[in-house]
Amino acid sequence: MAECDAEWELCKENIQPLRQGRTISALHQALCQQQEGNQTALNQKKQAFESELRLYDGDDPLDVWVRYIKWTKQTFPQGGKESNLSVLLERAVTRFTADKKYHNDARYVELWIEFAQGIGTLQAALYIAWSEEHEKRGNLKMADSVFQDGVKCGAEPADKLHAFHRALQARVCRQMMSSMTDQQRDEDDDDEGPADPQRSSLAELKARGKKKAVVPINRVSASAGYARGLQFKQPLGPKQNSRLAIFDENKAETEPQEPKFEIWMAPPTARAKENEQKPEKWSNVKLPLKSRSGLSVTVPPPKPSFQPFVEEDDQPPTVTPCKINPAVNPVLSARKPCRPEQTPLKKLQERQQLMQLQTQEDGKSREQSMYCRELLDSGATEFCFEELRAERYWQKHTH
Amino acid sequence: MSKTLKGITLKGSAELVAEFFSFGINSILYQRGIYPAETFARVTQYDMSLHLTTDSKLKNYLTNVISQLKEWLFDCTVQKLVVVITCLETNEVLERWQFDIECDKTAKESGAPREKSIKAIQEEIRSVIRQITATVTFLPLLETACAFDLLIYTDKDLEVPEQWEESGPQLIDQSEEVRLRSFTTSIHKVNSIVAYKRTDSM
Helix, strand or coil, X not given: CHHHCCHHHHCHHHCCCCCXXXXXXXXXXXXXXXXXCCCHHHHHHHHHHHHHHHHCCCCCHHHHHHHHHHHHHHHCCCCCHHHCHHHHHHHHHHHCCCCHHHCCCHHHHHHHHHHHCCCCCXXXXXXXXXXXXXXXXXCHHHHHHHHHHHHXXXXXXXXXXXXXXXXXXXXXXXXHHHHHHHHHHHHHCCCCCCCCCCCCCCCCCCCCCCCCCCCCCCHHHHHHCCCCCCCCCCCCCCCCCCCCCCCCCCCCCCCCCCCCCCCCCCCCXXXXXXXXXXXXXXXXXXXXXXXXXXXXXXXXXXXXXXXXXXXCCCCCCCCCCCCCCCCCCCCCCCCCCXXXXXXXXXXXXXXXXXXXXXXXXXXXXCCCXXXXXXXXXXXXXXXXXXXXXXXXXXXXXXX | CCXXXXXXXXXXXXXXXXXXXXXXXXXXXXXXXXXXHHHEEEEEECCEEEEEECCHHHHHHHHHHHHHHHHHHHHCCEEEEEEEEEECCCCCEEEEEEEEEEECCHHHHHCCCECCCHHHHHHHHHHHHHHHHHHHHCCCCCCCCEEEEEEEXXXXXXXXXXXXXXXXXXXXXXXXXXXXXXXXXXXXXXXXEEEEECCCCC
């Protein structure tokens, strides 16, 4: 170990600082191993994690991912492609999107933050969404301070941010006023019975009971046109209850869609990745024929085995039949309209379209894998049957 | 402290070591962001560019400490100097830079200069300060506002001056320790260790 002691100093340019620091022992080990080119230990550990991902049957599968990621971070001090960290994060993050249990798990959220890597910290949209989340939870103070943070960071576009901020302030005022009128109303009329004694938050103000005065409320949001998220643009029906409008998918079509805020339904697609082509079916893929203009004469392009889709209104331009007197000019004749699918480029395009169609159909899949496909590719790398089987075997024989 | 190759006396050694601490502590304060970077000025020392604070209060404090330290170094009664970095809010110790000082007490009696050139000593000091700078590669980010404190371990029978108070060692529980390079003037030997809190979050 002695000769490795100063290793970290010699390699300091190749060590990415971590927010939480590095364990020096792991750092030494990683650097020494790299120098010796000793990859087996690394691979073994990696393999162990991979198989644990697949064979874990406890009730906290996220734990394995978290440990795997932590280990990766400590073991690959220079980060980069070979650490596979970005893939790991992406897999881990997408893996549990549907799992309600983890939505507010601190570790999971940390993974997301790590994955996002400071994306959007200068975007007004982030602060707007963030603030709205606070507002929805009734934490108006936080909602306001988030906006102020956004302004401080100089998030762009600033005017959008300011517009939302004003809208928020207006909503807060409105809410306070309505809570005051609601109190009054409760004192005024009791014939409503126990209907709802509580003021429903974020709802439109109504003229209720004997009081007919309606506070003119839509000024700001209407002029700014930014009432999204909160349902201010709801048509004011007299029968409508003053509750927060709940989204009903059956009614959804009839109601005007409000401009939706872009939420990340899925993680952003990773750009600039290499070798990302997924395995696909090769059996009926044909090598596109190289039909240069010279060659196409000798090798006639094979007739496609399918009926190319032609738009109904996409008729080939009809050539007005012109009468040419064959006696006058026997050489020239009316040229037949060139069949579009004959040109090599068209052919290529069609072939690709067909392949896409096929893969789409495959995707819809009457295809059913009769093996545990999820297990094989549920980790960061792909496993083969034998690896999985071996793991099971060893597990059985060690217990 | 003329740059002759005559050797080094106890007094010169104490001065060299004290000077190292002055630059070393300033470097730590700058590198770890305990004080804002604007309050530091660049100076050239040991053939490299270092940062010294321009904050008058901090400057005063450090000069006081260093001059006191110099006395103790001359008396060979100091054992350790520790820079403790604590979280301002929770008072939790986050980082601890410990410099163990070994004094050769025989130098007090003999008084004969030792055979080691200043150049060679400064070369060693430079590599220690370089390492202090390089530690950012593995130290955790100090995310909260932090304060620092200086602890000096002396021999037990020493009278504590008025401005100084006694304190505990301020150790970190669950810490990670990294030994840095050491240097020696052949009278004083300084070993450096940095300890930092191990965190479990992602």
